[in-house]
Amino acid sequence: MQRTILVILLVFFSVTAFGQELRCNVSVSSSRIEGTNRQIFQSMQKDIYEFMNNRKWTDNVFSQDERIECNVFIQITQQVAADEFKGTIQIQSRRPVFNSSYESTVLNIKDNDFHVRYVEFQPLQFDETSNTDALTNILAYYAYIIIGFDYDTFSPQGGAPYFQKAQDIVNRCQNAREKGWKAYESDYNRYWLTENLLNRSYSAFHDLMYRYYRKGLDVMADKPDAGRAEIADALTDMQRIYRTKPDTYINRIFFDAKSDELVNIFEKGTPDEKRRVMTVLSECDPSNSGKYEKIQKSNGI
Numbered sequence: 001m002q003r004t005i006l007v008i009l010l011v012f013f014s015v016t017a018f019g020q021e022l023r024c025n026v027s028v029s030s031s032r033i034e035g036t037n038r039q040i041f042q043s044m045q046k047d048i049y050e051f052m053n054n055r056k057w058t059d060n061v062f063s064q065d066e067r068i069e070c071n072v073f074i075q076i077t078q079q080v081a082a083d084e085f086k087g088t089i090q091i092q093s094r095r096p097v098f099n100s101s102y103e104s105t106v107l108n109i110k111d112n113d114f115h116v117r118y119v120e121f122q123p124l125q126f127d128e129t130s131n132t133d134a135l136t137n138i139l140a141y142y143a144y145i146i147i148g149f150d151y152d153t154f155s156p157q158g159g160a161p162y163f164q165k166a167q168d169i170v171n172r173c174q175n176a177r178e179k180g181w182k183a184y185e186s187d188y189n190r191y192w193l194t195e196n197l198l199n200r201s202y203s204a205f206h207d208l209m210y211r212y213y214r215k216g217l218d219v220m221a222d223k224p225d226a227g228r229a230e231i232a233d234a235l236t237d238m239q240r241i242y243r244t245k246p247d248t249y250i251n252r253i254f255f256d257a258k259s260d261e262l263v264n265i266f267e268k269g270t271p272d273e274k275r276r277v278m279t280v281l282s283e284c285d286p287s288n289s290g291k292y293e294k295i296q297k298s299n300g301i
Contacts, residue, residue, distance in 0.1 A: 021057045023068065025072070027071070029041075032075070044118050045074075051139055052070075055126070057144065069094045070091070093149065097220070100221045111189070113186075115179060117135065128140075128168070138190075152209040152210060196249050201241075208237035228273065231265060232276055
């Protein structure tokens with residue numbers, strides 16, 4: 001009896017100690033591909049799901065309810081060869097807000113440079129020191145980006161080690177034939193995302209993420225006015241980055257994830273908050289100006 005209990009405890013603690021970081025939903029769509037074996041895309045979806053969810057990405061311990069909620073949506077638009085595919089990959093992640101049932105969107109990235117090889121029934125392998133596989137490089141890159149952003153929302157500069165791991169993948173892919181890894185290919189790709197995240201000129205972005213969540217959203221259940229005021233003030237960090245360089249990738253990524261949420265937050269703001277926030281939003285995110293008009297038109301406090 002004692003031995004049985006010991007075995008159960010050992011199993012429990014081994015599962016707890018090595019709990020993975022991500023709870024990742026994966027979808028692979030091949031609706032644009034005609035006349036091909038659909039089974040290969042189902043296998044791809046299953047293998048990517050297992051790769052993202054079963055791999056240990058950090059040295060930290062995560063309980064089941066601490067795993068980071070995220071989505072990976074892959075749209076296959078071209079089958080180049082039997083084992084070679086092109087398309088897009090969209091990455092989303094969410095974070096629960098303290099003392100609330102609300103989950104806030106942290107990331108919403110669409111990457112148009114998805115070009116990979118995939119062989120059905122061949123395990124997905126990733127080697128952090130010498131990996132040459134395009135598919136697992138992309139997946140690992142975004143796994144570290146997801147984790148880094150999540151850590152940034154809980155502690156100041158908390159995501160830095162994981163952004164560096166993503167940068168290490170970028171460095172190893174500089175000779176890759178696939179697009180997405182090199183500076184000259186685009187202003188908004190995997191290269192520029194990690195460059196922005198590790199560039200000291202834009203370090204205020206990490207302060208923004210921490211203040212927005214830990215001092216803003218996380219206190220709003222008990223102190224909505226204080227939380228909203230903190231978020232309004234934190235947005236000036238993004239304004240400073242924008243004035244340093246208007247076309248950073250992190251500026252686009254932040255507002256792609258946050259525009260709807262910002263409207264919901266500041267519709268309830270004071271007239272002064274609305275004026276200050278609208279000044280920042282109209283300058284830093286003019287493409288969503290129509291959406292932000294709802295802030296001005298609402299009655300607020």
